[in-house]
Amino acid sequence: WVTQQLVSNVPLNAAEAAKILARMPGHTPSADVPPQVAPSPRIPTAGAPTPPPTDGHPRKDPGENTSHHPARPERKPDPEPEPALETTGTTEKAEAPEAARTLVAALPHLSPDLRRIPRGMHDELARLVSHWLTAGHTPGSVRTHILRGLPDDGTPVHRPGGLLRYLLRDIPPVPVPSSASAAAHPAPAHPSSRLAALRECEGDHVQATLFRPVGDETLCRHCLAPPSSGARV
Structure with missing residues (x-):
């Protein structure tokens, strides 16, 4: 009892397989081909051949498996502008x-x-x-x-x-005056002891300038300083 196997790189039917086996050495042409030698009927694969998808999107609607963003809250209307002041x-x-x-x-x-x-x-x-x-x-x-x-x-x-x-x-x-006369002639504020020792310079200044006098002078030291030799009179 001998088992023969035939390997081919192309599909063969039973007659083609028997013809090729008859040419192989050690085979008697008059002898019938054993049933186990002949290839069994081919069973086609499941499904029909289909071209590969090109669009990249699934055919099924993925909406039920997709998480959706929460709905945005409705925007409230802007408040009306307040009336203008006087x-x-x-x-x-x-x-x-x-x-x-x-x-x-x-x-x-x-x-x-x-x-x-x-x-x-x-x-x-x-x-x-x-x-x-x-x-x-x-x-x-x-x-x-x-x-x-x-x-x-x-x-x-x-x-x-x-x-x-x-x-x-x-x-x-804000202090409220007790009467109209008090409003017309407010009481002078009492300065601190340091401020009381200062005096306003009577010289030519853009803003009021205070200085601490040594005697009875009415000008600050900048006004009393002699002009430099290079200054023009």
Whole structure:
């Protein structure tokens, strides 16, 4: 009993396989081809041949397996603008920042302790002064409040910007005069002992300049200093 196997690189039917086996050595042509030698009927693969997909998208709708973003909340309509304020109040509030900037720019001439205010703090100090002016305080009352807050024992002020921020942070209520005469002639503020020793120079200055006199002089040392030899008269 002999088993013969035939291997081919192309499909063969039974007659073609028998013809090739008849040519092989050791085979008797008259003998019938054993049933086990002939190839069994080919079973086709499942399904029909289909071309490969080119669009890259599945045929099934993936909507049920896809997570959707939550719905955006409905946008509420913008509130209606508030009615405009009266013309007088609006003008006063618009002029307050400019007056505050002018007051802050003149603070270095108010006292020698305030000559080193950083320019980077001018906007912040102007906003604080603006709150004072909006509350009803006058520029004179703001300057008086600052002078009262300066040290009167000769202590040098190393950070005048920080000291001004501290003095202007809290806004006191505006004093209400008791009668019309008091409003027309307000009582003079009592300066500190250090401020009382200062005197305003009567020389030609852009802003009011205070100095500490030694005797009865009315001019500061800059006005009393003789002009340099190279200066023109």
